[in-house]
Amino acid sequence: MFMTEPAVPVVTSVLFACTYNAIRSPMAEGLFRHFHGKRIYVDSVGVREAETDPFAVAVMEELGIDISRHRPKTFDQLEDSSFDLVVSLSPEAQHRAIEMVRTMACDVEYWRTFDPTVLEGSRDVMLGAYRQVRDGLMQRILKRFPLAGFPNV
Numbered sequence: 001m002f003m004t005e006p007a008v009p010v011v012t013s014v015l016f017a018c019t020y021n022a023i024r025s026p027m028a029e030g031l032f033r034h035f036h037g038k039r040i041y042v043d044s045v046g047v048r049e050a051e052t053d054p055f056a057v058a059v060m061e062e063l064g065i066d067i068s069r070h071r072p073k074t075f076d077q078l079e080d081s082s083f084d085l086v087v088s089l090s091p092e093a094q095h096r097a098i099e100m101v102r103t104m105a106c107d108v109e110y111w112r113t114f115d116p117t118v119l120e121g122s123r124d125v126m127l128g129a130y131r132q133v134r135d136g137l138m139q140r141i142l143k144r145f146p147l148a149g150f151p152n153v
Helices: 024-036 054-061 091-101 123-144
Strands: 013-018 041-046 085-088 107-110
Touching: 013 024, 013 091, 024 041, 024 054, 024 123, 054 123, 085 091, 091 107
Parallel strands: 013 041, 013 085, 085 107
Antiparallel strands: none
16 A cells, blocks of 8 residues: 555635735735736735835836736725635734635635834835845745746746
């Protein structure tokens, strides 16, 4: 008898969630879409309303990823809530995600992600903090959703 690894459920749709849907979750959505194209559906959401953060737009643009047209939305504004996986990036989003999936067959993962808006300093200091968030999200996304054998469609 051979021992086999348990099957990993196939993820066809991912929702990234943070507090305002202005920095962390739009970055994650943009990175995910950049690496996985239309192969896996992706969206992002926040707990509260806000505007897209210009520093987030700037650091994503450095990688050639345009999130300038992103329009933040809240959990209550989601048009479709049937996701295979919700990845929450802030404690507040984690609580809201767990509430949302209570009656759904959906997994929730918490990726603790630093909020760069808590820092103060020069433009260079702020951009550095946003780059760290971006790069950390990129590493987590590529580790959790490897590119092996999948073209960027």
